[in-house]
């Protein structure tokens with residue numbers, strides 16, 4: 001893993017440090033911040049979920065947080081290094097739709113943090129971890145074709161476009177990176 005992306009801890013509690021960010025495993029104490037973020041209309045504009053049903057929404061977040069993901073996977077809460085109490089958003093690395101078999105990477109930030117390169121900065125060490133530590137054969141992302149910011153994050157972290165798919169009945173652009181491509185795409189010494 002490059003020196004500017006430090007991973008610490010065992011598989012179950014891997015944390016990441018980048019130039020501006022700290023990423024730590026999401027806990028139930030992050031639920032209210034996740035709810036507040038999802039209530040910003042632009043945040044869920046391109047993402048399906050139970051956003052309009054308050055109790056289903058809370059249950060969805062809590063279930064995703066407490067799921068027994070495979071070691072080294074799950075959700076990471078993003079915080080600012082300068083202000084670690086501030087919730088910026090999250091990055092995930094989980095089986096697609098929590099079912100699989102493919103493993104997906106995803107990202108979501110509070111709107112006031114958009115446009116500063118923070119999603120890219122947060123996603124990069126998680127993708128590196130997926131190949132460098134977990135040795136996953138492939139990581140995918142499926143993104144609404146109108147979600148230009150998210151498509152750009154996928155490209156900036158080195159994911160390659162593999163065409164379009166139908167996801168929950170909606171068209172999505174499919175991106176992925178294979179472990180054989182990771183060394184070049186992420187600048188790893190070996191993957």
Ligand SMILES: CC(C)(COP(=O)(O)OP(=O)(O)OC[C@H]1O[C@@H](n2cnc3c(N)ncnc32)[C@H](O)[C@@H]1OP(=O)(O)O)[C@@H](O)C(=O)NCCC(=O)NCCS
Nearest residue numbers: 043107108109114115116117118119120143148149150152
């Ligand atoms: C997608 C999201 C995480 C991006 O966060 P971010 O911190 O703004 O992302 P970054 O700043 O790292 O990169 C965004 C890139 O997209 C570009 N971009 C953003 N909006 C754009 C638009 N409407 N048209 C073209 N490019 C756009 C930015 O210019 C930047 O590219 P650049 O560095 O080449 O200039 C954020 O918008 C978000 O949380 N959205 C809601 C949740 C979501 O949709 N998640 C993804 C589901 S697949």
